[in-house]
Amino acid sequence: MEQNNRLFVIFIVILSFFTVTYTQQWVNISPYPDDNSGIQGDFISKNEGWVFKFSFPEPRSIFHTNNGGKEWNKIYTHPNTNEGISFIEMTDSDHGWMKTYWINSSDYPDHYLRTIDGGYTWNNMTEYIPIEKNAYYPFYFANKNIGFICTGIDSMDQSAIIYKTIDGGYNWYQTETHPFNYYGDYYPYAVEQFFFIDENYGWAGCDGWWDEGLTIYTTDGGEKWYKGLDPEHNYIADIHFISPDKGGVVTYFPGASVEVLITNDNFETIEYFFNETEWNQYQYTICFQNDTTVWITGEPGIINRSTDGGATFDAYQTIDASLYKIQFFENVGYAFGYDNNALYKFDGSSGIEQECQIINCILYQNYPNPFNPVTNIEYSIQENNQIVSLSVYDIKGNLVNELFKGKKQNSGKYVVTWDGREQNNKEVSNGIYFYRLKVGRFSISKTMLLLK
Numbered sequence: 001m002e003q004n005n006r007l008f009v010i011f012i013v014i015l016s017f018f019t020v021t022y023t024q025q026w027v028n029i030s031p032y033p034d035d036n037s038g039i040q041g042d043f044i045s046k047n048e049g050w051v052f053k054f055s056f057p058e059p060r061s062i063f064h065t066n067n068g069g070k071e072w073n074k075i076y077t078h079p080n081t082n083e084g085i086s087f088i089e090m091t092d093s094d095h096g097w098m099k100t101y102w103i104n105s106s107d108y109p110d111h112y113l114r115t116i117d118g119g120y121t122w123n124n125m126t127e128y129i130p131i132e133k134n135a136y137y138p139f140y141f142a143n144k145n146i147g148f149i150c151t152g153i154d155s156m157d158q159s160a161i162i163y164k165t166i167d168g169g170y171n172w173y174q175t176e177t178h179p180f181n182y183y184g185d186y187y188p189y190a191v192e193q194f195f196f197i198d199e200n201y202g203w204a205g206c207d208g209w210w211d212e213g214l215t216i217y218t219t220d221g222g223e224k225w226y227k228g229l230d231p232e233h234n235y236i237a238d239i240h241f242i243s244p245d246k247g248g249v250v251t252y253f254p255g256a257s258v259e260v261l262i263t264n265d266n267f268e269t270i271e272y273f274f275n276e277t278e279w280n281q282y283q284y285t286i287c288f289q290n291d292t293t294v295w296i297t298g299e300p301g302i303i304n305r306s307t308d309g310g311a312t313f314d315a316y317q318t319i320d321a322s323l324y325k326i327q328f329f330e331n332v333g334y335a336f337g338y339d340n341n342a343l344y345k346f347d348g349s350s351g352i353e354q355e356c357q358i359i360n361c362i363l364y365q366n367y368p369n370p371f372n373p374v375t376n377i378e379y380s381i382q383e384n385n386q387i388v389s390l391s392v393y394d395i396k397g398n399l400v401n402e403l404f405k406g407k408k409q410n411s412g413k414y415v416v417t418w419d420g421r422e423q424n425n426k427e428v429s430n431g432i433y434f435y436r437l438k439v440g441r442f443s444i445s446k447t448m449l450l451l452k
Contacts (some may be wrong), residue, residue: 007181009074016336019041019048019322020270022346024317024346024347025317025346025444025445026303026317026333026335026344026345026346026443027230027345027346027347027442027443027444028089028341028342028343028344028345028442028443029068029069029342029344029345029442030051030341030342030343031051031063031072031343032053032063034340034341034387034440035054035055035341036341037053037054037055037338037339037341038053038321038322038324038337038338038339038341038342039051039052039053039054039336039337039341039342039343039347040052040053040054040085040087040088040159040246040336040338041088041336041343042089042090042096042302042327043066043089043090043327043329043334044090044091044093045329046068046329046330046331047065047066047067048064048065048066048093049064049065049069049334050062050063050075050088050090050096051063051072051088051336051343052062052085052117053087053442054080054338060077060078060080060081060085061074061076061077061078062074062075062076062077062098063075063086063348064118064119064161065313067305068081068332068345068347069208069277069334069343069345074122075118075119075120076119076120076122078100079121079238080100080132082102082103082104083101083102083103083111084100084101084103085098085099085100085101085102086098086099086100086101086110087099087139087156088119088143089139089140089401090119090207091141091142091143091144091302092143092144092391093118094114094115094116094117094118094144094398095114095116095141095143095144095168095332096114096118096128096141097112097113097114097115097139097141097147097169098112098113098114098115098122098145099111099112099113100113101397105316107237107327107364109126111124111126111220112124112126112129112131112169113125113126114140114168114169119284124170125170128169128171128172129149129169129172130151130163130172131149131151132151137149137150137152138149138150138191138192138193138194138204140194140195140196141169142196142198142199142202142221142222143199144168145165145166145167145168146164146165146166146199146221147164147165147168148162148163148164148165148175148194148202148222148384149162149163149170149172150162150163150190150191150204151163153188153189153190154177154179154188156187157179157186157187158179158180158186158187158188158209159177159178159179159180159189160177160190160191160204160206160216160225161174161177162177162188162191162222162225163173163175164222164223173441174230174385174389175222175223175224175225175239176223176224176225176351177216177224177225177432178216178224178226178227180214180227180231182230184229187208187209188208188209189205189206189207189208189209189214189231190206191205191206191216192204192206192207192235192236193205193236193238194241195239195240195241195447196418197241197242197243197244198434199221200201200219200220200221201217201218201219201241201244202218202221202222203215203217203218203228203239203241203247204216204217204225204239205236205237205238205239205249206236207235207236208231211234211235212231212232212233212234212235213229213231213233213234213235213236213251214227214228214229214231214236215227215228215229215236215239215249215267217266219244221302221335228266228267229249229261229263229267232419233251233259234252234253234257234258234259235251235252235253236249236250236251237249237251237283237285237298238250238254238283238284238285238286238326239286240285240286240287241288242288242290242291243291243369244266245263245264245265245266246263246264246288246291246309247262247263247266247288248261248262248263248286248288248294248310249259249286250283250284250285250286250296250298252282252283252284254396256276257281258275258276258279258281258284259264259273259274259275259276260273260274260275260279260283260284260296260313261273262294262309262310264309265293268285271310272309272310272311272312280302280304280315281297281298281299281300281302282298282299283296283297283298283304284297284298284299284322284323284324284325285297285298285324285325285326286326287326287327287328287330287333288328289328291309292305292306292307292308292309293305293306294306294309294310294313295316295326295333296434297319297323297326297335297340298311298322298323298324299322299323300318300322301313301318301319301320301321301322301323301342301419302315302317302318302319303316303317303318303319303323303326303335304316309378309413311320315395317434317445318393318398318399318436319335319337319342319344320340320342320369321338321339321340321341321342321437322337322338322342323335323336323337323338323342323344324336324337324338330348331347331348332345332346332347332348333345333346333348333433334346344365348393361380361381361382361386361444362379362380363379363437363444363445363446364377364378364379364380365446365448366378366418366435366446366448368448369448370448370449370450370451371420371449371450371451372419372420372450372452373419373420373421373427373450373452374418374420375417375420375448376415376416376417376437377390377403377415377416377417377418378413378414378415378416379413379437380412380413380414381409381410381411381412381413381414381439382411383411384411385408385410386408386409386410386439386440387406387407387408387439387440388404388406388407388408388409388437388438388439389402389404389405389406389407389437389438390402390404390416390435390436390437390438390439391403391405391435391436392418392433392434392435392436393433393434393435393445394428394431394433394434395431395432395433395437396432399423400422400423400433401418401421401423402423403418404415404416418435420450428450429450430451430452431449431450432447432448432449433447433448433449433450434446434447434448435448
């Protein structure tokens with residue numbers, strides 16, 4: 001009896017820890033109706049952001065929020081019905097860039113457009129950009145004036161060709177990149193993406209000639225670029241730094257392997273390394289919230305978090321979408337997905353009660369808790385004709401049981417019983433589980449403890 005009581009206390013302590021840890025959840029704040037397509041866009045602060053839909057015809061419409069996604073306003077619809085939007089990148093509340101593409105043909109050039117009024121109007125700047133028609137080039141602005149574009153590989157020394165502008169995109173000049181002498185010869189590489197923490201310090205994730213990834217960096221605002229991570233890894237999926245020395249990359253090789261690399265000295269050495277044998281998915285993005293908290297996610301939507309600077313990671317939450325981008329502004333984060341209407345917000349300064357007000361529902365603590373083996377999950381909905389789903393996940397973020405999915409329900413209070421079994425009717429073991437309620441495009445989770 002005494003041993004059982006001691007075990008009970010231990011589990012309660014563990015449960016309390018995870019309840020605090022997982023109180024703040026990623027909540028869907030998409031302004032669009034549910035569908036299978038994803039969302040692209042950009043936030044510049046914890047309150048202000050711009051988004052558009054991947055699917056046709058929605059790619060032509062841009063929505064804007066000034067209050068962290070609680071309210072959205074459609075501010076622009078692209079007038080050419082034959083063109084869709086490839087990306088939006090904003091540098092401040094007024095200035096940003098958009099790229100458009102011809103939906104049904106590759107015979108027409110892509111266009112680069114600039115806004116100086118927060119996205120309400122856009123001016124075509126394509127004639128000033130040093131590109132070839134419809135070629136894919138990474139395009140990035142560190143602020144409203146300073147921007148970069150990589151236009152290919154130098155035919156002489158095989159280094160990346162990077163152009164820079166300091167007047168908002170009207171005039172461009174070539175910067176100095178260093179060749180890689182690798183395997184006894186010049187090593188061809190081109191930039192896939194840029195990232196800057198200020199006007200001086202920046203990085204570029206590059207793809208090499210032999211299916212490998214590497215990085216280059218600058219300390220003088222992109223005038224000169226130097227070798228960072230050697231080309232001994234996979235393609236660079238994403239790169240992010242929190243300071244001139246502290247950062248990391250996630251890499252992938254299609255259908256084969258993945259890597260996570262964390263550095264404290266700008267890749268002179270690799271402090272922490274994970275490969276596909278130690279990871280739970282294909283990761284597409286990495287984001288440092290601060291020096292100690294790192295977020296990584298990808299496909300199939302497991303959001304992994306480290307609170308020790310990248311030494312260890314835990315599955316924080318699972319999203320029903322493949323996620324490709326995370327941004328953080330102090331305690332507030334945003335995650336974008338390729339599918340399933342995925343635009344999620346994490347508010348580390350608020351609790352479940354505030355999130356419930358946003359999604360217009362309440363998810364209560366299960367009872368009994370701890371339980372063995374049956375527990376009740378209670379929730380309430382405050383609007384009619386809502387599409388509701390309820391699922392259970394284990395501590396690693398794996399789906400345990402989909403209690404129901406896509407059920408249409410009206411306003412009211414509901415109770416669902418879970419008997420501690422998986423989808424295949426197999427009993428689950430002792431431990432902490434998460435139950436997730438999805439109402440329309442929003443979702444919220446809580447923890448529970450099975451104690452046999």
